[in-house]
Amino acid sequence: MxxxxxxxxxxxxxxxxxxxxxxxxxxxxxxxxxxxxxxxxxxxxxxxxxxxxxxxxxxxxxxxxxxxxxxxxxxxxxxxxxxxxxxxxxxxxxxxxxxxxxxxxxxxxxxxxxxxxxxxxxxxxxxxxxxxxxxxxxxxxxxxxxxxxxxxxxxxxxxxxxxxxxxxxxxxxxxxxxxxxxxxxxxYAAAGVQAADKVSSAASGAGDVARKPSYGEQLSEGWKILATNRRIRTLAIVDNIDTLGGAAWLGAFILAFVVEVLHQDASWWGFMNTVFFIGSIAGGVFIVARVKKLQKNAYLWMLFSLLAYVIITFFFAFNNVPMLALILFAVSGLPVQIAGIIRRTLIQQNLTPAETPSAMSALSVLSNFTFAIAMLLLSWIADRYGMRDMYVVAGVMTTAAVVIGFVYRSAFREESSPAYASEENVAVNKA
Structure with missing residues (x-):
């Protein structure tokens, strides 16, 4: 609904x-x-x-x-x-x-x-x-x-x-x-306040007056959720390792690949950005059209989408035909969006209304930090070893995300939690 x-x-x-x-x-x-x-x-x-x-x-x-x-x-x-x-x-x-x-x-x-x-x-x-x-x-x-x-x-x-x-x-x-x-x-506005009050009451001990969390506790709440919730921890690890490789599709890297490997002018950079967005739109439309099918095995669909993205990345790294590169870039947008949307949905499904804001803040900070590190790392690899090797490394990073996700898939074999998890259901998934 x-x-x-x-x-x-x-x-x-x-x-x-x-x-x-x-x-x-x-x-x-x-x-x-x-x-x-x-x-x-x-x-x-x-x-x-x-x-x-x-x-x-x-x-x-x-x-x-x-x-x-x-x-x-x-x-x-x-x-x-x-x-x-x-x-x-x-x-x-x-x-x-x-x-x-x-x-x-x-x-x-x-x-x-x-x-x-x-x-x-x-x-x-x-x-x-x-x-x-x-x-x-x-x-x-x-x-x-x-x-x-x-x-x-x-x-x-x-x-x-x-x-x-x-x-x-x-x-x-x-x-x-x-x-x-x-x-x-x-x-959930009122419910969120009640949930937060319940957590404060539990922290202060039975029969005591509810204690207001300190600034330090409020700032660290989201990070504690990332560390203790098995499903959220797994998704955060997969997401950030994937981000390390995903930074390779930044505009500046694509432009360098177009010039140095494909030997084309900057107009091809514009073409590639356009077809990637078209592929991404197709991925979103696919999700909307196939919600019922994807919902049943969402975690596996995410891993398979990342695996498809890895295969495309390796083909892209070793290709030097401009038209084929354009096709690969367009196709890559589809699995990237499918994996990203499913991952975001799984994260939202396994958090309570009270946990979601702080956990999402922590995930946002972690993602931005990882992306900044990825840009520096991939820039160094591109300068030191060349654009092809940079995309190979990016593919290896996303492969690592798939492997880790597959190893920890047992966390998602348990009975599925509802679309917006209750506090009792989320507690079952905590380490």
Whole structure:
């Protein structure tokens, strides 16, 4: 079952993604045009990643005090205010101050760092049973459609009307996202408070007055869940090892492969990004259409999808025919999305409403950190040994994720928990 509020969440995240793409592309264009320095421009994605990691670390404190819908609303309101203020500054100021731009990017990214954990914690509250996997599939499809079309359209708009006028589109999009968020109703809001109170009462001892968890306990709660819940721990290990290899499909690496191995110009890089997004959209549509079949053996479907992705990666590494590389890149999007959506659904299914926000925050921080390490590691391998070897190493990393997932599959042989696990069911899966 999917509640009506999910479609509002779906709408607000779609509009927010549009705003993020438009604001990033327009700001990058403005800074690069004004400064003429790639080093200065690279600070924008750098500050975005750093800020989101810091935000994810403190997110449990926010999520323990505010409703998830309030967090989404506050994040979008803050981004709207900061970005609109930045537009007025750039419009009125005769000279651009890059520290002010970077500070605005840091502030917006800090607020945006709460969005993904809050969204992923809300989805299982608004979609139940088979509807949960379908909801994740729908969310993934819209994400990929926006990414596929958003970058191209934003580039055209910036080229036609300029960077600063384009920024107003992002500002309006943030405002529309707030509008959709206002209609989201969290049915577990009161239940989540009760669950948290019960945990506090248990921690303080029977018959004692409920003790409010300390800041340290709130910050570490999600990490404790990752360490003690067998299923969540297994999925987190598989996810992060896969992330080490998955970073090989970053745009910069693909561009280098196109030039150095395929001996094509940058236009092929654009073609490959486009077909990958099309494959990813197909993966999301496949999930939505085959929910009932996938739900029965979801964990095995995830492992088989990762294995298919590994095979494609090895073929891609040793291929030097441009058209075949294009086909392989398109096909790879399908298993990548299937594995990712199923993994997210399994994580959501094996957490209680009270556990989900803090666990999702911890997973987000861990994923961002792993991705940053992967970029550095794969960059070094590419420079030291070449692009082919880098993709071979990436394939080996994902193979390791499949092997580990297969070894620990016994955790998922137990009786399946419901779409949004109760505290009693999740307790059975803890080590």
């Amino acid at each position: 999917i509640r009506k509020s999910f479609y509002m969440l779906w709408g607000t995240q779609t509009v927010s993604n549009i705003a993020d793409i438009v604001y990033t592309l327009s700001l990058v264009t403005l800074v690069f045009t004004q400064s003429g320095s790639l080093l200065t421009t690279i600070f924008i994605p750098l500050f975005r990643m750093l800020s989101k990691m810091i935000s994810g670390l403190v997110a449990p404190l926010i999520m323990s005090r505010l409703r998830l819908t309030s967090i989404l609303m506050g994040s979008q309101l803050g981004q709207f205010v900061i970005f609109t203020g930045l537009i007025f500054y750039l419009w009125l100021s005769p000279e651009v101050s890059y520290p002010i731009i970077f500070l605005a990017v840091f502030g917006m990214s800090f607020l945006d760092g709460w969005t993904d954990p809050a969204r992923n914690a809300l989805i299982p509250r608004l979609a139940e049973d088979e509807g949960l996997m379908k909801a994740n599939g729908l969310m993934s499809v819209s994400d990929q459609v926006v990414k596929c079309s958003g970058w191209a359209l934003s580039g055209v708009i910036v080229a036609v009307i300029g960077a600063i006028p384009t920024m107003w589109i992002a500002s309006v999009s943030y405002f529309l996202a707030m509008f959709f968020t206002a209609f989201i109703r969290d049915p």
